[in-house]
Amino acid sequence: MVSIIFSIMLASVENKVKANTCTEGLGNCQQCDERCKANHGPAAKGGCDPKFQLCTCYYPCGQGPSPPQPKKCYGGAGVCSDKCGPQCCNQNCAQKYNQGTGFCDSIGHTYLCKCQYNC
Incomplete structure (x- = not known):
């Protein structure tokens, strides 16, 4: 029973995190994480898709370089x-x-x- 409640709580938190995460495609995988952090700050995380060799940047929505840039x-x-x-x-x-x-x-x-x- 405790594990079921914990799973529901975890899923709830995970959905909130996903709802506040924006993504941006950055092209090739060279220095993916570094480019992502340069564009959207230290909380951003760049990930490379091994199949297509494409970089995707995941970052908190509403956060980025100062001054704020248009989406x-x-x-x-x-x-x-x-x-x-x-x-x-x-x-x-x-x-x-x-x-x-x-x-x-x-x-x-x-x-x-x-x-x-x-x-």
Whole structure:
């Protein structure tokens, strides 16, 4: 009986923690945790997905660099290639998203156009 109550309490606390955790994709896994902490402070934790070699940053919502920055959202605008490189990607993101900026990011052998914009 005690273990059941403890499990329920643990699940309740875990859900509250998850509800207050934000995530941000940071691309490749190089210095994942360091980049995450640089972007969102010492409470942030970067984790690398071994299958896809992608870094995800987990940080407390509402916390980050000072002064507080607007929340950033991410989207996509296709593939980066010889025909559409970083400048083309940036233009596509600016057209697709309000105040959007774009950058080419490699995922394995594929270069994707990623967009960042204020939510």
